[in-house]
Amino acid sequence: MKIWDAHCHLSGVPGQTPAERMAQLLSFADRLGIERLCVCMGMRWSYDPTPADMRQQNDEVLAALQHWPHRALGYVYLTPNHVAASLAELDRCVRDGPMVGVKLWVARRAHAPELDPIVERATELQAPILQHTYLKATGNLPGESTPMDLAELARRHPAATFIGAHAGGDFELGLRALRACENVSVDLCGTDPAAGMTEMAVRELGAHRVLYGSDAGGRSFASQLGKVLGADIPAAAKKLILGENLRRLLRPILQRKKSL
Amino acid sequence: MRQKDGGADPGRLSRRSFLCTTTVAAAAAAAAGWRAETADAAAPDPLIGATGPRGLVDTNVWLGQWPGRRLPLEETPALVARLRRQGVRQAWAGSFDGLWHKDLGAVNARLAAECRRQGRGLLTPFGTINPADPAWEEDLRRCAEEHQMPGIRLHPNYHGYQLDDPALARLLDRAGQRGLIVQLVAAMEDERTQHPRMRVPQVDVAPLAALLASRPELRLVLLNWGRGANSVQPPRLAEAGQICFDIATLEGVGGVASLLRQVSAGRVVFGSCAPLFYLESALLKLQESPLTEAQLAAVRADNALRLRRRVS
Numbered sequence: 001m002k003i004w005d006a007h008c009h010l011s012g013v014p015g016q017t018p019a020e021r022m023a024q025l026l027s028f029a030d031r032l033g034i035e036r037l038c039v040c041m042g043m044r045w046s047y048d049p050t051p052a053d054m055r056q057q058n059d060e061v062l063a064a065l066q067h068w069p070h071r072a073l074g075y076v077y078l079t080p081n082h083v084a085a086s087l088a089e090l091d092r093c094v095r096d097g098p099m100v101g102v103k104l105w106v107a108r109r110a111h112a113p114e115l116d117p118i119v120e121r122a123t124e125l126q127a128p129i130l131q132h133t134y135l136k137a138t139g140n141l142p143g144e145s146t147p148m149d150l151a152e153l154a155r156r157h158p159a160a161t162f163i164g165a166h167a168g169g170d171f172e173l174g175l176r177a178l179r180a181c182e183n184v185s186v187d188l189c190g191t192d193p194a195a196g197m198t199e200m201a202v203r204e205l206g207a208h209r210v211l212y213g214s215d216a217g218g219r220s221f222a223s224q225l226g227k228v229l230g231a232d233i234p235a236a237a238k239k240l241i242l243g244e245n246l247r248r249l250l251r252p253i254l255q256r257k258k259s260l
Numbered sequence: 261m262r263q264k265d266g267g268a269d270p271g272r273l274s275r276r277s278f279l280c281t282t283t284v285a286a287a288a289a290a291a292a293g294w295r296a297e298t299a300d301a302a303a304p305d306p307l308i309g310a311t312g313p314r315g316l317v318d319t320n321v322w323l324g325q326w327p328g329r330r331l332p333l334e335e336t337p338a339l340v341a342r343l344r345r346q347g348v349r350q351a352w353a354g355s356f357d358g359l360w361h362k363d364l365g366a367v368n369a370r371l372a373a374e375c376r377r378q379g380r381g382l383l384t385p386f387g388t389i390n391p392a393d394p395a396w397e398e399d400l401r402r403c404a405e406e407h408q409m410p411g412i413r414l415h416p417n418y419h420g421y422q423l424d425d426p427a428l429a430r431l432l433d434r435a436g437q438r439g440l441i442v443q444l445v446a447a448m449e450d451e452r453t454q455h456p457r458m459r460v461p462q463v464d465v466a467p468l469a470a471l472l473a474s475r476p477e478l479r480l481v482l483l484n485w486g487r488g489a490n491s492v493q494p495p496r497l498a499e500a501g502q503i504c505f506d507i508a509t510l511e512g513v514g515g516v517a518s519l520l521r522q523v524s525a526g527r528v529v530f531g532s533c534a535p536l537f538y539l540e541s542a543l544l545k546l547q548e549s550p551l552t553e554a555q556l557a558a559v560r561a562d563n564a565l566r567l568r569r570r571v572s
């Protein structure tokens with residue numbers, strides 16, 4: 001069984017350089033049989049990055065990928081608050097570089113029209129879009145998306161491929177908000193290992209739309225992997241969630257890159 | 261410069277990491293129910309194999325119904341079966357009812373009866389005590405004398421008192437006199453995903469160091485303390501008195517190893533918060549961190565067993 005982790009970062013792990021941090025992440029991933037890590041965002045984060053900051057963070061991910069091309073995959077970090085710079089960065093890192101997806105975090109809510117050109121270009125490049133979603137009882141950041149925001153964006157772009165990060169945070173509402181959007185999968189990462197989460201995701205979205213992810217290094221690979229291994233779902237569903245779904249979502253862009 | 265590592269190619273991995281990978285793949289297969297395809301069906305479940313001869317002691321288990329959702333293992337027989345299957349030989353069980361019910365005498369009596377009837381020798385009841393309640397001393401007496409419990413569980417945040425409340429100090433004194441283990445639960449759900457009308461903040465544990473320092477005989481286990489926002493400083497607390505930390509909400513890659521760099525291996529106990537959390541999440545944390553055999557034995561069971569031995 002090949003386990004691929006759909007959601008990792010270079011933060012929260014020791015190491016002076018991206019390559020060192022990647023090595024650290026992989027040393028723990030190896031202990032759990034996780035073969036590949038999708039990474040995005042740099043060693044220091046910002047809620048609303050400037051174009052220079054965004055490029056710097058992507059350079060760090062590129063450096064990590066360069067050292068670990070057989071173990072790591074990269075998503076380019078973009079911001080709808082700087083659309084032109086984001087489109088240029090998308091070309092640099094995905095069209096002309098090794099990255100295979102897009103990461104959007106908390107600079108602007110996902111239903112905003114500023115996302116449209118980014119989503120359209122990512123779709124041309126066959127790059128899935130990992131959109132942070134987190135519905136918080138404690139209140140969201142001003143630019144932080146709810147799963148309902150992502151559902152609105154996904155309905156505007158039926159040809160695009162989205163991954164709703166954290167299954168919306170409040171997964172019971174998140175899964176219900178995203179259920180009808182067939183072009184949205186969810187990752188299971190970045191929340192408590194609440195028992196029943198994976199079972200509900202499979203019941204409401206189908207196993208083919210659920211992805212294992214950890215949000216390492218801030219989270220433990222183990223705590224999040226336990227959500228899948230401990231779930232009361234068929235073995236075939238676990239195989240889909242642990243890697244087959246992510247490989248299916250990435251197959252078009254990986255094949256295109258190989259043929260270039 | 262580090263070498264590139266083709267993770268799928270065992271020939272390029274060290275023997276140790278290859279063995280780990282193989283073990284976990286088999287563990288994953290076993291948990292997924294397809295062990296027969298990938299490993300000898302007669303072999304022990306690798307997660308159980310990792311627990312050592314004494315098995316695991318899970319210090320953070322719950323019985324009853326969680327108010328916010330139905331849990332896959334909320335029926336005691338199903339929970340006990342899963343704990344057994346994953347190598348747990350002793351589970352310290354509290355009551356979800358203890359968070360919300362006011363009649364804690366009834367809650368604790370039901371807990372003791374359920375552990376006796378359904379526990380198959382595995383469940384050990386830990387009664388809930390609320391020092392802000394007028395009848396807490398009688399509840400404590402019943403836990404110790406009638407139900408023969410080895411310890412109690414406290415919920416300052418759900419019961420609405422701070423750790424510097426003099427009533428808590430009195431309760432800790434009485435519990436210490438009776439030789440009871442005290443489990444203090446710092447949180448249940450993440451505040452961000454709680455029901456908007458049932459929001460309960462994490463416990464502020466800042467006063468805990470002083471409480472421990474003035475009670476050298478008190479044995480305290482801090483549960484669900486690991487979320488970043490609260491004020492827990494493990495080294496400072498460990499220096500202050502006899503405290504152990506569970507791992508149910510411990511996060512970060514290699515979290516158990518990180519904790520063991522901060523406090524000695526005698527201070528960390530296995531705790532899953534099952535059935536609210538997947539038991540497997542805590543189990544896999546022991547696999548994620550590179551630990552010595554001695555560290556593993558301490559965390560899996562020895563520390564918890566030592567705490568209990570001093571009771572009886």
Ligand SMILES: [Zn+2]
Nearest residue numbers: 007009190215
């Ligand atoms: Zn993340």
